[in-house]
Amino acid sequence: MKNIRALVMLLVAAVAGLGAVAMASRWLVERSSGMTAKVAVAAVDINLGQRLNPEFIKMIDWPSGSVPPGAFTEAQKLDGRVMKNSVLRGEPILDGKLTPVGTVGGLSAVISEGRRAITVRVNDVIGVAGFALPGNYVDIIVSTQQENASSKGSNKDDSISKIVLEKILVLAVAQEVGRDETKPKVVNAVTLEVTPDQAEKLDLARSVGTLSLVLRNQVDTATLATDGATKFTLLGTQAPVAASAPSAPVHRVRTHYAARPAAPRDCIGVLSGVMGSVECF
Template sequence: MRSSVLIILAAFLGLVAAGLVYLRLGSADEGRVIVVATTEIEAGGAITAGQVKTMPWDSSAVPDGAFKDPKLVIGRIARAPIAAGLPILESSLAKPDAKSGLTSVINEGWRAISVEADEVSGVAGFIMPGSYVDVLVSGKDMSGASFSKIVLEYVRVLAVEQDTKADPEQPRVVRAVTLELSPEQSERLDLARSVGKLSLALRNQFDKQSSASRGARLNDLMEGAGDLPAETQQPTAPAAPQAAAAPGVSPARNVPARPVRANPQVEEIRGTGNMAGAY
């Protein structure tokens, strides 16, 4: 009888503890549910109901600008690509009244301008939306001398041809690239386009340091054509070591060669005829 009472009491306490844990977790989940993307969302497109869902999230790691209600993000325009499983943040969305398209991707105060690119200047198709590039111009100066100069640095690529979606697994040759520039940079690019041919150099997205390059001219190519870097220059061959002398034998001395006279004279010595009388 006593054991039955203890069993019933233990079961009751277990149920009470389970209820407390459930209530605790339920109250905590209310602050940890946020809206995430179920599929990849392209930049410039309006978010649909099938692209988002709510998901429990650690309350201590909820990012700033996260949403709890999917209705607040449906119909909003994504300013940048959002991968599946990532939270939908206010910073990744355009203003509520923004229209879909490239205009919603451009930051306020900036401009979008397109440049033509071929297989060489397009880095063999590896330039994608979200990449950062330098813009170079090559042409001839006032004296007719050829030159090449970086005119813009660390420029963000908004779109490749008509595509604002980046696909790193499918590089392609592009013919037009749309860049995000300030008004002053737009003027420099438009002027550079009238001077010569434009090329794009792909750069690391975390490398924001300016190159401070003075440009290159034809003389720079000719002067440095035969120079080799220090690490590639062939070292001078060391002198061949002399063979060691055998034990007990004095090493050979380096006797300098006797100079040869240019016009040697031959001296003839004759005898007196009577050699015995000399003694």
């Protein structure tokens, strides 16, 4: 009898314990569900210019109090949108990283308003050994011959290197637009984002000389005016003084002058002893 009573008490205690655990877990789930929200993140690394589809997106729980502004809570709203910036796997997809609704994918979707994309040919040296990657900023140097009217026909010493454009954004290298690569890539072409005026200067610069890219700090916005480097400033010597053109010969004109008659004067005779003379005034 005592054994049966003990078994019943154990059974009741077990049921009560299971009920308490179930209620506690239910309470924790309800409380935690109220503290998190579903946020759309990148399921894989996504490059700029790519069009989103369900394979690129996954929904995860995110603390409700720290949901990033512009985050999406529904994956359907991202279908067909185009990335304006690159995102890494697990990174929230924000509205500020997307192009306007209806934008067609590709490089043209990431060009800023009022700007243009232009491609220049480079090599392993001109392209900063492959470290000029999408998202970096570069300066453009042109090496050419400067016009010098005083040394026509002999401009071998008139070479000049000059920075013509500063803080130019690299949009793509070759056919790749990924901005999150850290390894250098030696390519034969770099696409740059420029204004229309800069596009004209760059097109002229690559036709009159050799271009070089100069990698600059991402946060450096200073613009420095330079005079350019020539052979004489490089070596610290003075430029030769241009020989002046020979002056035209001076033709002397001989002029014949006629003797003018002496002006009439008043004269008197002076007698001194036995000597006489004439004094004129």
